[in-house]
Amino acid sequence: xxxxxxxxxxxxxxxxxxxxxxxxxxxxxxxxxxxxxxxxxxxxxxxxxxxxxxxxxxxxxxxxxxxxxxxxxxxxxxxxxxxxxxxxxxxxxxxxxxxxxxxxxxxxxx
Amino acid sequence: xxxxxxxxxxxxxxxxxxxxxxxxxxxxxxxxxxxxxxxxxxxxxxxxxxxxxxxxxxxxxxxxxxxxxxxxxxxxxxxxxxxxxxxxxxxxxxxxxxxxxxxxxxxxxxxxx
Numbered sequence: 001x002x003x004x005x006x007x008x009x010x011x012x013x014x015x016x017x018x019x020x021x022x023x024x025x026x027x028x029x030x031x032x033x034x035x036x037x038x039x040x041x042x043x044x045x046x047x048x049x050x051x052x053x054x055x056x057x058x059x060x061x062x063x064x065x066x067x068x069x070x071x072x073x074x075x076x077x078x079x080x081x082x083x084x085x086x087x088x089x090x091x092x093x094x095x096x097x098x099x100x101x102x103x104x105x106x107x108x109x110x
Numbered sequence: 111x112x113x114x115x116x117x118x119x120x121x122x123x124x125x126x127x128x129x130x131x132x133x134x135x136x137x138x139x140x141x142x143x144x145x146x147x148x149x150x151x152x153x154x155x156x157x158x159x160x161x162x163x164x165x166x167x168x169x170x171x172x173x174x175x176x177x178x179x180x181x182x183x184x185x186x187x188x189x190x191x192x193x194x195x196x197x198x199x200x201x202x203x204x205x206x207x208x209x210x211x212x213x214x215x216x217x218x219x220x221x222x223x
Contacts, residue, residue: 033210033211035213041215041216042199042214042216045212055208056209059210091153099156099211101154101155101156103152104152
């Protein structure tokens, strides 16, 4: 019974590059959520997607960030022109009635 | 929107003692309250949850209580063990069945042998 999968687990990008984070939900789950966790802080909601639809993007920064969950394949969180402040752990969760989290992608911007 | 406050931010307990973490929420429409445990370098792990039609739920050494009138809920860990050391997060979700979780800031629990 595979859980939520995220890759890569660690990602290093230089300022100005693009970061692509991938999330495969648990089998049978069609709801995906992305959260960001800054060092020593809690989890902040970014975006909620169903297949081919963005349901709630109220936590997404207006610029440089985008997310998709295509009909086939994983959900992708894209960060364009990364800056040092984007360094954080990014977690994906999928649900069912409960939300189950993946292991996260730790993004470091140098 | 929902706002969740969590206390204390750090909690140190002796092995075998009990630990209690408290959360308050602001949106009276919230009806689902999960608790997550996060170990260093890992993703949050759902350990227990409670819905608004229940006042208390227990799973072995872990229990959660909910007071809807006062809008607060608590996590109780009995007979703590060193492996209980982690950061614990409470969360709340509004009435809709799907949707984002609003998290508390977390409690660092340290269980000393």
